[in-house]
Amino acid sequence: MSLLVKNVRLVDPAQNLDGPGSLLVVEGVVAAIGADLEGDPLAAGADILDGGGAVLAPGFVDLHVHFREPGQTRKESIESGSRAAVAGGFTSVCAMANTKPVNDSVAITEMMLSRAEKAGLCRYFPIGTVSREMKGEELADMGTLKAAGCVAFSDDGMPIANSALMRRALEYTRWLEVPVVAHEEDRDLAGKGYMHEGAVSASLGCLGIPAAAEEAMVARDLVLAEHTGGHLHLAHLSTKGSLRMVREAKARGLNVTCEVTPHHFALSDRELMKFDSDYKMNPPLRTEADIQAVLEALADGTVDAIATDHAPHAWDDKEVELPIAAFGVIGLETALPLTLELLVNRKVISLARALALLSWKPAQVFHLDRQGLGSLRSGAPADLVLFDPEAKVQVDRAFIQSKSYNTPFKGWSLPGKVLGTWVGGKRVWG
Numbered sequence: 440m441s442l443l444v445k446n447v448r449l450v451d452p453a454q455n456l457d458g459p460g461s462l463l464v465v466e467g468v469v470a471a472i473g474a475d476l477e478g479d480p481l482a483a484g485a486d487i488l489d490g491g492g493a494v495l496a497p498g499f500v501d502l503h504v505h506f507r508e509p510g511q512t513r514k515e516s517i518e519s520g521s522r523a524a525v526a527g528g529f530t531s532v533c534a535m536a537n538t539k540p541v542n543d544s545v546a547i548t549e550m551m552l553s554r555a556e557k558a559g560l561c562r563y564f565p566i567g568t569v570s571r572e573m574k575g576e577e578l579a580d581m582g583t584l585k586a587a588g589c590v591a592f593s594d595d596g597m598p599i600a601n602s603a604l605m606r607r608a609l610e611y612t613r614w615l616e617v618p619v620v621a622h623e624e625d626r627d628l629a630g631k632g633y634m635h636e637g638a639v640s641a642s643l644g645c646l647g648i649p650a651a652a653e654e655a656m657v658a659r660d661l662v663l664a665e666h667t668g669g670h671l672h673l674a675h676l677s678t679k680g681s682l683r684m685v686r687e688a689k690a691r692g693l694n695v696t697c698e699v700t701p702h703h704f705a706l707s708d709r710e711l712m713k714f715d716s717d718y719k720m721n722p723p724l725r726t727e728a729d730i731q732a733v734l735e736a737l738a739d740g741t742v743d744a745i746a747t748d749h750a751p752h753a754w755d756d757k758e759v760e761l762p763i764a765a766f767g768v769i770g771l772e773t774a775l776p777l778t779l780e781l782l783v784n785r786k787v788i789s790l791a792r793a794l795a796l797l798s799w800k801p802a803q804v805f806h807l808d809r810q811g812l813g814s815l816r817s818g819a820p821a822d823l824v825l826f827d828p829e830a831k832v833q834v835d836r837a838f839i840q841s842k843s844y845n846t847p848f849k850g851w852s853l854p855g856k857v858l859g860t861w862v863g864g865k866r867v868w869g
């Protein structure tokens with residue numbers, strides 16, 4: 440029932456902790472952390488794991504995954520998605536509502552929760568829809584959905600075009616104390632675009648999605664958040680202008696948070712010159728200047744979370760011409776390696792800050808910290824990830840646990856091998 444993990448670099452951003460030590464788990468919770476716990480009476484009879492100097496951190500919290508169940512389990516199921524999560528070091532995932540049918544009812548929420556419990560891998564937090572049937576017309580029964588276990592509300596995949604509906608959603612969720620997660624896209628400006636609109640799309644003769652399609656909606660929703668006091672969480676921000684507006688809004692004290700994805704800080708629209716649909720996602724890959732803006736926003740605290748937007752698609756959704764291929768990429772298994780390679784090793788942010796953006800900060804955004812998640816504090820559920828920040832992983836089919844393989848990082852060799860993942864003290868990976 441007890442586990443002592445010794446000889447590790449303990450990193451817990453919630454406690455400003457980064458140093459050598461050991462951690463003791465008793466009955467599923469963190470019982471103690473310290474330099475040497477082998478003599479501790481609580482550790483008597485515990486299994487001992489020598490971490491060999493690897494990093495032990497709070498399990499990661501992903502605010503944005505698509506697990507495709509119900510409705511499209513050939514792409515992913517709650518079980519296969521959960522396995523991809525724990526393989527990537529994620530112990531909690533928040534699952535978007537655009538399943539088939541969408542998660543706008545207690546019956547769907549309960550079905551999702553029972554499938555996740557049966558899988559027995561990571562913690563699974565459903566996100567309910569903002570609007571009934573995700574039609575963008577009437578509000579869903581958000582109070583009832585929250586009581587059933589939904590931790591946030593979003594029509595992600597679809598923007599909320601109706602400003603009055605968005606205003607009411609922010610007013611109502613303010614009272615419920617949950618965020619509205621906005622997929623910001625003006626569909627008229629986006630048109631039939633399938634990559635970023637700019638010099639590259641012009642040279643390729645491809646239809647583009649302008650930065651303004653995202654920024655116009657970010658601007659509208661910041662106005663609505665200011666007038667309502669509701670908590671606006673902006674999903675997968677991709678442009679310099681969006682991040683500048685969020686920085687200003689935060690400085691003025693608005694109740695706004697935001698996330699960025701690894702693919703948006705790793706890749707630019709120049710990749711589309713390969714005409715490979717693994718580079719097609721929404722929002723699209725942007726320019727080098729936008730990548731720089733994302734890096735600055737990660738460094739200065741404008742960004743609250745790194746989220747994957749894990750969006751599995753079967754090969755036949757992708758192996759078609761670029762204009763008609765599905766939007767989206769998987770991301771759970773590659774998030775830590777990309778973060779280590781592109782943010783930590785290139786000295787954009789420290790390891791502790793990178794881990795905060797993967798665990799403690801996202802846990803706070805969706806109030807999962809109230810359940811003790813995202814930290815290694817004594818008494819917290821023992822949701823842990825043990826990883827070697829230098830050991831290389833090779834992104835190939837065997838490395839990916841997801842049912843789908845639509846990753847733009849095929850063939851990449853990256854640092855950051857997950858050695859073990861624990862949820863509530865139970866080893867679920869490694």
Ligand SMILES: [Zn+2]
Nearest residue numbers: 595596622674
């Ligand atoms: Zn989205």
